[in-house]
Amino acid sequence: MPKPIRVVHYLNQFFAGIGGEASANAPVTVRHEALGAARALQAALRDDATLAATIVCGDNFFHDEHERARSEVREALRILRPDVLVAGPAFEAGRYGIACGEVCRLAAAEGVPAVAAMHPSNPGVLMHRREVLIVPTAASAAGMQEALAPLARLALKLARGEALGSAESEGYLPRGVRKVGFRAEPGYRRAIDMLLAKLGGRPYVSEIPYQAAEMVEPASPITDLRRLSLALVTTGGLVPIGNPDGQTSGNAQKYFRYPIDQLQSLRPGEWEAYHVGYFTHLVNKNPNYVLPLGYMRELEQAGVIGSVHPYAYTLPGVSTSVAQSEMLGRGIAAQLREAKVGACLLVST
Amino acid sequence: MRLELGTFPVSEVRFGQGTRWQDGVLTIDREAVLRAVHDDPLVATASLEIARPGESVRIWPVRDVVEPRIKVNGPGVTYPGWFGRSIETVGQGRTHRLSGIGVTEVSSVNWHDAGGDFVDEFIDMSGPWADLIPQSEIVNVCLVVEPEPALAIQTKNEVVHRATLAISDALAAAVRDLTPPQIEVFELSPAPASLPGVVYIQCVHSPQAMSHSEHTFCTGTYGLTRLTPPWLLHPNEILDGALSGPYRTLFATSWTVVNNPILLDLYRRHGRDVRLLGVIAFRTEWTTQTEKDLMAEQAAKLAQMLGAQGAIVTWDAGGNEYIEVVHTVRACERLGIKTVFLTSEDSPEGGAPSLLKPVPEADAIVTTGFFNTRYLEIGTLPAVERIIGYGEKAAGRAVDATVVGAPLVDSAGAIPPPWRHDDHYGFTRLSSFAF
Amino acid sequence: MISAIYDLALTTGANRVVRGCRIEHVCGNPDLGPDKDHEYGLRIIRTALRALGTKVSGPTLFDPSEETVEAAHAS
Numbered sequence: 001m002p003k004p005i006r007v008v009h010y011l012n013q014f015f016a017g018i019g020g021e022a023s024a025n026a027p028v029t030v031r032h033e034a035l036g037a038a039r040a041l042q043a044a045l046r047d048d049a050t051l052a053a054t055i056v057c058g059d060n061f062f063h064d065e066h067e068r069a070r071s072e073v074r075e076a077l078r079i080l081r082p083d084v085l086v087a088g089p090a091f092e093a094g095r096y097g098i099a100c101g102e103v104c105r106l107a108a109a110e111g112v113p114a115v116a117a118m119h120p121s122n123p124g125v126l127m128h129r130r131e132v133l134i135v136p137t138a139a140s141a142a143g144m145q146e147a148l149a150p151l152a153r154l155a156l157k158l159a160r161g162e163a164l165g166s167a168e169s170e171g172y173l174p175r176g177v178r179k180v181g182f183r184a185e186p187g188y189r190r191a192i193d194m195l196l197a198k199l200g201g202r203p204y205v206s207e208i209p210y211q212a213a214e215m216v217e218p219a220s221p222i223t224d225l226r227r228l229s230l231a232l233v234t235t236g237g238l239v240p241i242g243n244p245d246g247q248t249s250g251n252a253q254k255y256f257r258y259p260i261d262q263l264q265s266l267r268p269g270e271w272e273a274y275h276v277g278y279f280t281h282l283v284n285k286n287p288n289y290v291l292p293l294g295y296m297r298e299l300e301q302a303g304v305i306g307s308v309h310p311y312a313y314t315l316p317g318v319s320t321s322v323a324q325s326e327m328l329g330r331g332i333a334a335q336l337r338e339a340k341v342g343a344c345l346l347v348s349t
Numbered sequence: 350m351r352l353e354l355g356t357f358p359v360s361e362v363r364f365g366q367g368t369r370w371q372d373g374v375l376t377i378d379r380e381a382v383l384r385a386v387h388d389d390p391l392v393a394t395a396s397l398e399i400a401r402p403g404e405s406v407r408i409w410p411v412r413d414v415v416e417p418r419i420k421v422n423g424p425g426v427t428y429p430g431w432f433g434r435s436i437e438t439v440g441q442g443r444t445h446r447l448s449g450i451g452v453t454e455v456s457s458v459n460w461h462d463a464g465g466d467f468v469d470e471f472i473d474m475s476g477p478w479a480d481l482i483p484q485s486e487i488v489n490v491c492l493v494v495e496p497e498p499a500l501a502i503q504t505k506n507e508v509v510h511r512a513t514l515a516i517s518d519a520l521a522a523a524v525r526d527l528t529p530p531q532i533e534v535f536e537l538s539p540a541p542a543s544l545p546g547v548v549y550i551q552c553v554h555s556p557q558a559m560s561h562s563e564h565t566f567c568t569g570t571y572g573l574t575r576l577t578p579p580w581l582l583h584p585n586e587i588l589d590g591a592l593s594g595p596y597r598t599l600f601a602t603s604w605t606v607v608n609n610p611i612l613l614d615l616y617r618r619h620g621r622d623v624r625l626l627g628v629i630a631f632r633t634e635w636t637t638q639t640e641k642d643l644m645a646e647q648a649a650k651l652a653q654m655l656g657a658q659g660a661i662v663t664w665d666a667g668g669n670e671y672i673e674v675v676h677t678v679r680a681c682e683r684l685g686i687k688t689v690f691l692t693s694e695d696s697p698e699g700g701a702p703s704l705l706k707p708v709p710e711a712d713a714i715v716t717t718g719f720f721n722t723r724y725l726e727i728g729t730l731p732a733v734e735r736i737i738g739y740g741e742k743a744a745g746r747a748v749d750a751t752v753v754g755a756p757l758v759d760s761a762g763a764i765p766p767p768w769r770h771d772d773h774y775g776f777t778r779l780s781s782f783a784f
Numbered sequence: 785m786i787s788a789i790y791d792l793a794l795t796t797g798a799n800r801v802v803r804g805c806r807i808e809h810v811c812g813n814p815d816l817g818p819d820k821d822h823e824y825g826l827r828i829i830r831t832a833l834r835a836l837g838t839k840v841s842g843p844t845l846f847d848p849s850e851e852t853v854e855a856a857h858a859s
Contacts, residue, residue: 175700283808
């Protein structure tokens with residue numbers, strides 16, 4: 001007979017049934033039985049698995065005594081060595097959701113597969129969605145039963161080492177990975193069916209859910225331009241004529257920097273735009289359209305700005321993935337910061 | 350506008366005496382049909398070869414595939430407006446077509462010489478690439494044609510495509526006066542008002558931005574390739590080839606546009622599930638924010654004036670053209686027109702969003718997978734026994750050919766698929782999933 | 785950031801965005817003739833400098849048409 005699957009359930013004080021907000025400071029406790037909601041999980045697992053233990057921790061304790069809580073949970077997992085860890089459902093409880101995510105990551109680091117559950121708006125999702133398998137739930141504990149079925153199913157799958165299907169087929173939140181695959185119907189039929197569902201007020205599932213862009217904290221404004229050292233950057237693929245360094249015409253793998261300290265302006269015939277995403281001839285006739293050195297020199301000479309950074313940065317932006325672009329941007333920023341450049345102008349095409 | 354479309358299915362093509370169709374067999378009089386092409390003094394060389402589904406054949410480089418269609422009666426000519434062809438509004442009367450076949454335009458002529466756009470597609474008639482493209486399932490009558498080398502690039506394009514249309518006309522002429530085994534009537538007959546009014550917004554690339562010319566050859570609306578405000582077309586006009594000419598993928602060819610399954614399925618469901626109101630042909634690659642947004646607003650307004658309650662939006666390009674396309678989706682939604690957007694995706698590397706710009710109003714998306722074949726897990730294609738076209742191609746993407754001394758590979762060998770797949774109209778089941 | 789299709793920059797994390805002319809000639813316009821092209825380009829750059837000196841709380845568009853013509857010397 002195969003060894004029964006052993007599940008450990010991480011719960012906060014409320015869902016373990018050892019008290020409400022007052023017990024939020026409860027330290028990490030391990031009980032070799034199913035407490036509170038863990039009993040419901042056991043019921044959902046039926047005979048396929050045993051709930052070997054419940055790890056309980058107050059949400060405040062996990063947050064305030066962070067190091068201690070983490071190390072105690074880690075220790076518990078090492079002793080218990082479950083086949084899978086389940087954390088939550090945390091619904092909309094933010095601290096609980098964040099803790100569930102962290103506990104799952106701890107478990108993974110110990111070689112224990114793990115799955116959590118919480119409402120998609122839980123801050124734990126934002127924080128952990130790429131690393132942790134999370135089952136979406138309703139906002140309140142009224143959705144407990146509904147959450148337990150997919151949670152139990154995924155827990156068993158993980159415990160058995162079975163390969164995971166797509167997020168929509170398995171019922172977990174997408175972790176930011178997309179892979180090619182075939183659907184049952186061709187695209188045109190899916191599009192028309194989706195439209196008819198939308199028009200008829202029937203449910204439909206967008207094949208690419210909305211994902212808000214990452215916003216960035218604005219840098220503080222420059223207080224005195226006259227002290228400013230300013231760098232010029234472009235994604236217009238501007239290179240010295242002849243492209244001596246072999247910049248690609250797109251899909252940038254590197255950025256390039258060229259000395260401009262001896263130049264008053266960028267002259268046609270000395271530079272060219274090597275880029276397959278736009279009509280480059282006008283920039284070839286006047287490279288200052290994408291690397292406005294001529295204007296910067298005028299302003300530098302008029303004392304409006306302190307100086308132009310001696311290096312200009314360039315790369316061919318077209319067909320460069322977001323991930324690659326981020327990496328290149330970080331690289332350029334690091335160089336500029338090291339050179340104590342105060343600001344930069346980035347011209348994109 | 351009522352169009353009778355008569356279909357003559359082709360299951361077998363062979364060269365022989367006299368061009369005729371009988372019981373699914375098309376015989377092509379090679380010399381006779383090429384005569385029209387050779388009559389053009391600007392054509393240097395031209396030949397015809399046949400590629401059949403399942404054969405170990407690769408066709409390279411492919412500029413367009415055209416389905417032979419001809420007017421039997423009714424105004425105008427099929428594939429109107431190109432290079433002096435009549436501009437009369439089409440879509441009425443009767444048109445005959447040969448199905449299961451295409452005239453495949455094979456030439457080394459590039460679209461334009463301003464840089465940035467390159468002919469970079471090939472058709473495999475068997476193997477993993479064949480499995481992903483619709484043209485592997487039809488007989489490709491390949492016109493391998495070269496114009497006089499000293500011509501301006503625009504003239505070269507005209508010579509090449511005019512030759513393709515001449516072959517298409519000649520083949521379709523074989524069935525003009527015959528009785529079609531299949532006939533379908535296309536008409537937007539009055540439909541119950543209770544059915545939702547639906548508009549199809551077809552965004553098509555214009556080469557004007559990349560070439561800085563209004564005359565560059567590419568997809569045309571009545572032969573016009575330049576950037577123009579949205580066109581309102583009757584779907585019958587599209588069936589008669591009013592929107593034709595290629596862009597840069599096998600899904601953006603004259604053949605795929607007249608066989609567009611979204612258009613055909615919406616049309617066939619007219620009166621039953623929807624009221625199809627019309628097609629808005631939206632030209633893309635505007636290069637200022639103002640122009641992009643203006644066209645999007647106008648397209649949505651057109652849809653609203655037609656009484657649209659729903660819309661499907663597709664596009665055939667990439668990069669910054671996404672902006673005006675997704676803004677059209679957004680503009681429609683803001684007018685209360687429920688919209689579905691069918692699109693391919695950018696690179697999924699690093700977990701970053703695979704669409705250029707996040708738009709919350711675009712909440713009903715159908716994805717045809719990643720347009721970059723690198724993410725389609727195709728691997729290297731097997732070598733083929735026969736090449737139609739040219740024996741060499743630049744390694745990897747054609748854009749590498751801009752680099753002097755780019756390595757050339759044997760085009761019949763084991764090479765990677767073309768860089769772009771991009772199922773613009775949802776022909777296939779290829780898609781992507783979140784994990 | 786200077787871009788002719790500035791909306792994309794504003795919605796994907798750039799906080800100081802200056803409206804450029806056209807993708808093919810972001811910092812200027814060859815159709816205006818050399819003098820006016822130069823004036824326009826300078827105006828775009830001055831707008832960029834103004835943006836650098838402006839406190840912003842999130843993605844903000846700076847339009848060169850709002851830039852007044854100033855003497856080249858700093859005040």
